[in-house]
Amino acid sequence: MRLLCYRIFFYSIMLVVLGAVMPSLRAQDTTFPPRNGSPSSSVQETDHGSFVPMMFPVFGSARFQKELIDTWGDPRGGGTRRHEGQDMMAPQMTPLLAAFDGVVSFNRTDAPNAHNMLYLTGDNGWEAVYMHINNDMPKTNDGKGSREYAFAPNLRPGQRVIAGQFLGYVGNSGNAETVGHHLHFELHNANGPVNAYTSLKRAQRLTSARWNAPHPEILPGRDEIRLDATVRETQVSAGRISVFCVAWRNAAGKTTIETRPNIKWIRIDEKTTFVRLDDSPLMVSGIQPGDNLIIQAVAHEDVSGILARRISVDPTPERAAVANRQKAVLR
Numbered sequence: 001m002r003l004l005c006y007r008i009f010f011y012s013i014m015l016v017v018l019g020a021v022m023p024s025l026r027a028q029d030t031t032f033p034p035r036n037g038s039p040s041s042s043v044q045e046t047d048h049g050s051f052v053p054m055m056f057p058v059f060g061s062a063r064f065q066k067e068l069i070d071t072w073g074d075p076r077g078g079g080t081r082r083h084e085g086q087d088m089m090a091p092q093m094t095p096l097l098a099a100f101d102g103v104v105s106f107n108r109t110d111a112p113n114a115h116n117m118l119y120l121t122g123d124n125g126w127e128a129v130y131m132h133i134n135n136d137m138p139k140t141n142d143g144k145g146s147r148e149y150a151f152a153p154n155l156r157p158g159q160r161v162i163a164g165q166f167l168g169y170v171g172n173s174g175n176a177e178t179v180g181h182h183l184h185f186e187l188h189n190a191n192g193p194v195n196a197y198t199s200l201k202r203a204q205r206l207t208s209a210r211w212n213a214p215h216p217e218i219l220p221g222r223d224e225i226r227l228d229a230t231v232r233e234t235q236v237s238a239g240r241i242s243v244f245c246v247a248w249r250n251a252a253g254k255t256t257i258e259t260r261p262n263i264k265w266i267r268i269d270e271k272t273t274f275v276r277l278d279d280s281p282l283m284v285s286g287i288q289p290g291d292n293l294i295i296q297a298v299a300h301e302d303v304s305g306i307l308a309r310r311i312s313v314d315p316t317p318e319r320a321a322v323a324n325r326q327k328a329v330l331r
């Protein structure tokens with residue numbers, strides 16, 4: 001009897017251990033192929049392509065081109081080529097989000113009908129390609145959209161992003177000028193494009209963009225806000241800096257991420273303190289367009305601009321990213 005009890009005890013323990021191990025084994029079934037390697041056989045294959053866990057790359061309720069229809073392989077260009085992606089229809093300037101963690105690179109030209117594209121090289125071994133990114137001024141189809149109407153203001157080539165991070169805006173650039181605003185989304189592994197349909201159908205939809213704020217130790221005071229912003233223009237003699245807002249955090253810790261172009265003036269005066277986060281000395285005149293600022297400002301915002309008490313300055317990410325740029329593989 002005692003032996004039986006021991007056995008029952010032993011098997012109970014084994015079941016508990018197996019129960020704990022099995023889910024992690026199942027989770028590994030969807031392990032991504034190794035970077036630069038051949039696709040792993042453990043990636044789940046479906047009738048509509050490999051299943052890659054991801055965030056849905058368009059904010060809100062974007063729909064597939066033909067509702068619920070897989071357009072992978074459809075003839076395009078009058079039958080001269082096949083459709084190697086999926087099309088998500090959405091209004092102009094709907095925010096685009098990172099499908100997974102990785103490093104971005106992007107193309108933008110100033111030519112009319114510029115084709116704005118973004119590549120996301122994922123830590124998971126996959127690459128996501130975003131096409132037809134906005135190239136127009138808001139509510140127009142003029143082909144004259146400047147950089148801030150294409151990509152997130154703080155985004156630079158070679159930059160690391162997290163899944164769900166705001167990247168840019170839906171548009172109709174390139175050969176979508178007459179088709180309607182949409183994201184053409186491709187998923188690539190080392191062998192080329194695969195059908196993204198299943199991954200998109202099962203992707204997690206977000207209700208707000210995500211972002212890893214740099215220097216989280218910099219907090220707003222009791223009557224302050226922390227504004228993360230990217231420099232657009234400095235007018236030191238006029239006592240102001242024009243910025244693109246990236247995110248706001250209040251003293252209670254509530255963070256709001258901007259996914260619309262939002263330009264503000266920061267008032268600076270002799271009491272405003274500047275601190276450079278890489279420890280090198282900083283003059284106000286040394287602030288450049290593209291520098292990222294962390295601004296601790298008076299919470300009350302008046303019409304004439306934001307009153308900054310202390311401005312922390314990150315070096316221009318573009319300069320910092322030069323060393324990383326070679327790692328972002330363009331296909």
Ligand SMILES: [Zn+2]
Nearest residue numbers: 085086087184
């Ligand atoms: Zn397409």
